[in-house]
Amino acid sequence: MTLISDTGREAPVAPAPGDGMPLVAPAPRGAASGRRVAVLRLVRRRLLWAAPLMGVISLAVFALAAASPTDAAAAFLGARDEFTGGAARASVEDVVTGAHGAGAHWAEAWWRWASGLVSGDLGVSTSARMPVADVVAARLPWTLLLMVLGLALGAAVAVPLALIAARQPHGLLARVLTSGLWALSAVPAFLVAMGLMAVLAVGLGWLPTGGLTDAGAAVTPGQVGRHLVLPVLSVALAQLPWITLHLHRAVTAQLRSPATEAARLRGVPERQVLARHVLPTAAVPTLAIAGARLPEVVAGSVLVEEVFSWPGLGQSLVSAALAQDFALLAASTVLLSAVAVLGGLLADLCLVRIDPRTDPDAL
Secondary structure, three states: OEEEOOOOOEEEOOOOOOOOOOOOOOOOHHHHHHHHHHHHHHHHHHHHHHHHHHHHHHHHHHHHHHHOOOOHHHHHHHHHHHHOOHHHHHHHHHHHHHHHOOOOOHHHHHHHHHHHHHOOOOOEEOOOOEEHHHHHHHHHHHHHHHHHHHHHHHHHHHHHHHHHHHHOOOOHHHHHHHHHHHHHHOOOHHHHHHHHHHHHHHHOOOOOOOOOOOOOOOOOHHHHHHHHHHHHHHHHHHHHHHHHHHHHHHHHHHHOOHHHHHHHHOOOOHHHHHHHHHHHHHHHHHHHHHHHHHHHHHHHHHHHHHHOOOOOHHHHHHHHHHOOOHHHHHHHHHHHHHHHHHHHHHHHHHHHHHOOOOOHHHO
């Protein structure tokens, strides 16, 4: 039996994998150094692509926001709009357009915003009435917390489900499970969130319907954790189908691979076979597509935040769009896009780490 080394050559392996031996033959020192250089090239290439991508995204945000028929001054005044006189309203319009940096054209507003971004000035949010940097600093951690916990919960539930279905791929349980997951994959994240709210919050009253804490309560771990349950469940359920179905297919193939059968014939315990032979290899194709699915995770989290009034960056993105808050809208969009890009890069780095056969230059 042979395995593939980092150099792409076949290397003989005497003991079978899973007996404390690595799945891939150790690469020579020179090859390991070359691999680290290739990984650094991957990181540099992704970061160089990310900069112009963020510029194009922010430019599109300003162009689309300028084409919106929404009256920024009316959005700023809110319910006071109908009681505001002509002179006062003109002053508000000056303030709003001044805060946006919107002069004669949206491109000029974008240039002013981008120029300030280089110096660390994200502008002033007219909807939040505070600097955009303060809004981002207050909300981004809650968004990251929601996305990380939702993905972690989805992955933690997906592994046992994929193993259960893969042990008897043609059994009734596997068919019911995969059919249910296919059906769940067709349900948008915001519908999942509204269903959970209707059943667990409104119907049974077990959990709060939204917000970070109860009204007037302090921000404590207990309060935040209780209000976090439904948003995290919504994100996890939205990601559970694709993780489980891809993992199920890979585990099914790996359970019947020659390497797994050889390990069983040598008397390796089944639990060790699953942990050392099946799951690490089966995780590779799932991890390979995880980076491509991260923008969907970000978009789903934005909708979940809006449904549950979770004070994250996604909710501020929706508020900024409704209020034509150019500075906050662009900053929120760029940051959420950057989270998706960096998450994809992290997934690829994990793939390179798990599977030494992966060529970083090909990613």
